[in-house]
Amino acid sequence: MANQKLYAGVKLRETRNRLGLTQKDFAAKLGVSLPYLNQMENNNRPVSTGVVLALAQEFGFDVTELSTGDAERVVTDMREALADPVFAEDAQPPLADLRLAASNAPMLARAFLDLHRAYRQMHERLASLDEALGRADAHIQPSPWEEVRDFFHYCDNYIDAVDHAAERFATEDGPADIEHRADEALAMLGVRVAAGPADTLRGYDPEAKRLTIAASADGPTRRFQMLHQLALLQQGALLDATLDFARFQTDEARAIARIGLANYFAGAALMPYGPFLQAAQDTRHDLERLARRFGASIEQVAHRLSTLQRPGAKGVPFFFVRVDQAGTITKRHSATRLQFARFGGACPLWNVHSAFETPGQFLRQLAETPDGVRFFCLARDVSKPAGAWGAPVRRFAIGLGCEVQHAPQIVYADGMDHGHRSAFAPIGISCRICERADCHQRSVPPLERKLSVDHNRHATLPYAISDQG
Structure with missing residues (x-):
C-alpha cells in the first residue's frame, strides 16, 4: 500500500475552486505545467510528491485530505449495491471501473447509490401492498434516517464549525465544571433544570422553560442531555447554517439531523477537541481513564475518538460501530478503510458480537479484511440500565478499532502478536460481497x-x- 499511486483529481479541483484560482495560476503556484495539472485534475496522472509538498508549503494544505477515503467509501457502497440480485451476475463491473467512477465522477456514483436506495424502498413497499395501496405519499423518497446517516458518513463524522463552537464553550476543569457551566448557561436563558420521570430521558417545556432529565439518569447521561438542550436553544443559528449546507430532501431528515448535530455539540463540549485529543494520546486511548477524566460514558468516549479528524490535528483514525443483539448496526462510522454494510448486519466473525457474552469486559481481536488490510478491534457490551424494576434493558455492544499500524498507540493492543498472519481473524463486510x-x-x-x-x-x-x- 505504501507504493500505491495517489489519484486525487476531485480534491485538487475542489481546492483550486475554493481558492478562486484559474488552472493557469494554480499550476504556477504548484510549479507544474498547465497540461500536467489538467491531467492530474482528470486523474490521468497521479499527484506527484512535488505537488503534495507545494500544497503544504504554498497553502498550508493538510495533505492527508488528499487520501481516497471518500472514494473508497463510495466504492464499497457501490459494490454492496451491485451485489443486489436485481443485477445480473455476469454484468458486474470490475473493481477498477468502480474506482474510476468514484474518483472521476463522484456525483454520478452517488446518484447511482440514491437510485438503488429508491429501488429498494419501492421493493419494500411492494412487499407490503396492504399498507401502501391508496396512500397519497407513496412516491419514492430516500429514508430520512439513511439520508442523515450518509451525511455524517461522508463528512467523516467531523463537523468543524460545531466542534469549534463546543470547544469554545467548554473548559478544561473537569466534568463538574462543564455541568455547572451548562446549568449556568441554561439559567441565563431562563431555563430551570429538574428531575423527571424515568420513562422520559429528557423533556423540555418551551412555555414554562423547564428542562426535566430522568432522575434515574447517571452523571454522563445527565450532562450530555443538558448540553444537548443547550445546543438546541443557544446554537440554533449555527445548527441551521449547517443544515442549510446539507440540503436535506425532506423536513424529517432535517429534523433528525438537527438532533444529530445537537448530540455532536454535546459530545464535543463534554470532551473538547484539544484537551481530549491530548488526553487520548497521554493515556494511549484508555477508554475507562478517559471516561473518568471527562465524566463521560464508555460509549460516549469511543464515539468521540472516531470524530478526531480535524484538519491539521487529526487523531488515530478509528472506526466505531454499535450493534444490537440481532446484529443490526444502529450506529456506524469509519475514518479507516474498514467499511460497514449499509444494509443488514455485520460479519459474524467480528468480536463485537461476542461482547454480549462477557458483559463489562473488553474483548480484543486482530482481524484482516479480504483486501488484506489488518485491524486491531476492541469490543464491549454497553447495555443501558432499565432504571426501574420491570423496565426493559436495552442491550448493545460497541466496536472500536484502527488499522494495525496504529496499534502501538493503543494500550489494549499491548502483548498481542501482530507479526503472524495466523493471529488475524478473517472478517468481511457482508456475505454477498465478501x-x-x-x-x-x-x-x-x-x-x-x-x-x-x-x-x-x-x-x-x-x-x-x-x-x-
Missing part, C-alpha cells in the same frame, strides 16, 4: 463468484466457490 471462499460462517453465496455443486460431497458449505467471477 470474496472469501472458505468462510465457515457464510450465510449466502457471494454474487460475484460462480458456484459449483457436487451432490456426492458436502463440506462446510453445500457448494464450492470459484476463484473466478
Whole structure:
C-alpha cells in the first residue's frame, strides 16, 4: 500500500475552486505545467510528491485530505449495491471501473447509490401492498434516517464549525465544571433544570422553560442531555447554517439531523477537541481513564475518538460501530478503510458480537479484511440500565478499532502478536460481497463468484466457490 499511486483529481479541483484560482495560476503556484495539472485534475496522472509538498508549503494544505477515503467509501457502497440480485451476475463491473467512477465522477456514483436506495424502498413497499395501496405519499423518497446517516458518513463524522463552537464553550476543569457551566448557561436563558420521570430521558417545556432529565439518569447521561438542550436553544443559528449546507430532501431528515448535530455539540463540549485529543494520546486511548477524566460514558468516549479528524490535528483514525443483539448496526462510522454494510448486519466473525457474552469486559481481536488490510478491534457490551424494576434493558455492544499500524498507540493492543498472519481473524463486510471462499460462517453465496455443486460431497458449505467471477 505504501507504493500505491495517489489519484486525487476531485480534491485538487475542489481546492483550486475554493481558492478562486484559474488552472493557469494554480499550476504556477504548484510549479507544474498547465497540461500536467489538467491531467492530474482528470486523474490521468497521479499527484506527484512535488505537488503534495507545494500544497503544504504554498497553502498550508493538510495533505492527508488528499487520501481516497471518500472514494473508497463510495466504492464499497457501490459494490454492496451491485451485489443486489436485481443485477445480473455476469454484468458486474470490475473493481477498477468502480474506482474510476468514484474518483472521476463522484456525483454520478452517488446518484447511482440514491437510485438503488429508491429501488429498494419501492421493493419494500411492494412487499407490503396492504399498507401502501391508496396512500397519497407513496412516491419514492430516500429514508430520512439513511439520508442523515450518509451525511455524517461522508463528512467523516467531523463537523468543524460545531466542534469549534463546543470547544469554545467548554473548559478544561473537569466534568463538574462543564455541568455547572451548562446549568449556568441554561439559567441565563431562563431555563430551570429538574428531575423527571424515568420513562422520559429528557423533556423540555418551551412555555414554562423547564428542562426535566430522568432522575434515574447517571452523571454522563445527565450532562450530555443538558448540553444537548443547550445546543438546541443557544446554537440554533449555527445548527441551521449547517443544515442549510446539507440540503436535506425532506423536513424529517432535517429534523433528525438537527438532533444529530445537537448530540455532536454535546459530545464535543463534554470532551473538547484539544484537551481530549491530548488526553487520548497521554493515556494511549484508555477508554475507562478517559471516561473518568471527562465524566463521560464508555460509549460516549469511543464515539468521540472516531470524530478526531480535524484538519491539521487529526487523531488515530478509528472506526466505531454499535450493534444490537440481532446484529443490526444502529450506529456506524469509519475514518479507516474498514467499511460497514449499509444494509443488514455485520460479519459474524467480528468480536463485537461476542461482547454480549462477557458483559463489562473488553474483548480484543486482530482481524484482516479480504483486501488484506489488518485491524486491531476492541469490543464491549454497553447495555443501558432499565432504571426501574420491570423496565426493559436495552442491550448493545460497541466496536472500536484502527488499522494495525496504529496499534502501538493503543494500550489494549499491548502483548498481542501482530507479526503472524495466523493471529488475524478473517472478517468481511457482508456475505454477498465478501470474496472469501472458505468462510465457515457464510450465510449466502457471494454474487460475484460462480458456484459449483457436487451432490456426492458436502463440506462446510453445500457448494464450492470459484476463484473466478
